[in-house]
Amino acid sequence: MRELKKFLLMVAVFLGCFYLPVELLPFRNPIFEALTLVRWYAREHVLLCLVPAFFIAGAISVFVSKDSVIKYFGAKANKFLAYSVASVSGTILAVCSCTVLPLFSGIYKRGAGLGPAVAFLYSGPAINVLAIIMTARILGWQLGLTRAIGAVVFSIVVGLLMHLIFIKEEGNRQANGDFKLGETEGPRPLWENALYFISMVGILVFANWGKPQDSDTGLWATIFNLKWVITAVFFMSLVLMLVAWFKKQKLKNWVVASWSFAKQIMPLLLAGVVVAGFLLGRPGHEGLIPSWVIEKAVGGNSILANFFASIVGAFMYFATLTEVPILQGLIGAGMGKGPALALLLAGPALSLPNMLVVRGVIGTKKTIVYVSLVVVMATISGIIFGSIVK
Secondary structure, three states: OHHHHHHHHHHHHHHHHHOOOHHHOOOOOHHHHHHHHHHHHHHHHHHHHHHHHHHHHHHHHHHOOHHHHHHHHOOOOOHHHHHHHHHOOHHHHOOOOOOHHHHHHHHHHOOOOHHHHHHHHHHHHHOOHHHHHHHHHHHOHHHHHHHHHHHHHHHHHHHHHHHHHOHHHHHHHHHHOOOOOOOOOOOOOHHHHHHHHHHHHHHHHHHOOOOOOOOOOOHHHHHHHOHHHHHHHHHHHHHHHHHHHOOHHHHHHHHHHHHHHHHHHHHHHHHHHHHHHHHHOOOOOOOOOOHHHHHHHOEOOOHHHHHHHHHHHHHOOOOOOOHHHHHHHHHHOOEOHHHHHHHHHHOOOOOHHHHHHHHHHHOHHHHHHHHHHHHHHHHHHHHHHHHHOO
């Protein structure tokens, strides 16, 4: 009964955000931007992004054995394989900095090492194929190519550094081996597990397939036009597999595990979105910090300009693909190429809501180090890129 009350309260808060009558508010200020961003987030990201991600994370905790996660992502796993898979995961998932959180939490709590888990956390939203293509087409091939290479390198380097910095703590964590999260499903053929997870990832990816440019008539546009048909096929396949392969108790465990992720993550995400909207506003709209301050601060290729772009990118929330038109406007207002790259490398992978949830999973100290590494590396990359590309 207590859990039901929590669920009903969460649904009520979501519906309140979804139907928030912000148009009726008689003011245009940071409070308006915060509430508008919350409503936009509830409408665009909760049902199609977060809910599927919660169920995938719940499935990892229930149907994927702890031994399997430790084998491929644990401290003693093959480092080349672990970091290679983690660093390119974003090409498949194409998720934002918030949607990746339940998936990161799921593999980390099942025994994945800190390094591969953080590499996955960064690469999930950073290496979005469509976003990189749009970056190259709209902002220039130099930015697009450098963003793609930088995102892969960042995920590996940041993951390895996190592993080395906290190697003692991670050694103790792996030695204790307390990675219980729900009851694990018994032995199941690999092909069944593969199809099951492919169907859920397919729903997540294609339900959120971004709209291409109006002039684009290629493959991306075709998939966008058929996105709901493809999503329906994956959904029906998932339903058939659940009916045929899973017992009632296991399905119940799956729902309970998914709910535990939702309880942990959703309140922090909504709080983070409110604060981000209050301070920085929505894309194209001002929050407490005026847009002219940001535009003036990121001109040229100074250390301060690149650092400021990295900080703003790290704390501002970017939905998938929105960073490209935002940067297009900033570059038109005088933003340097170096700071533009710094924002691209720090922005999509981080956000204030992202930081709050990551802190709840790995702790304050590790979160601060992770964010600092991304910001510093983005700043240095921006300086180097800005000095080469004028």
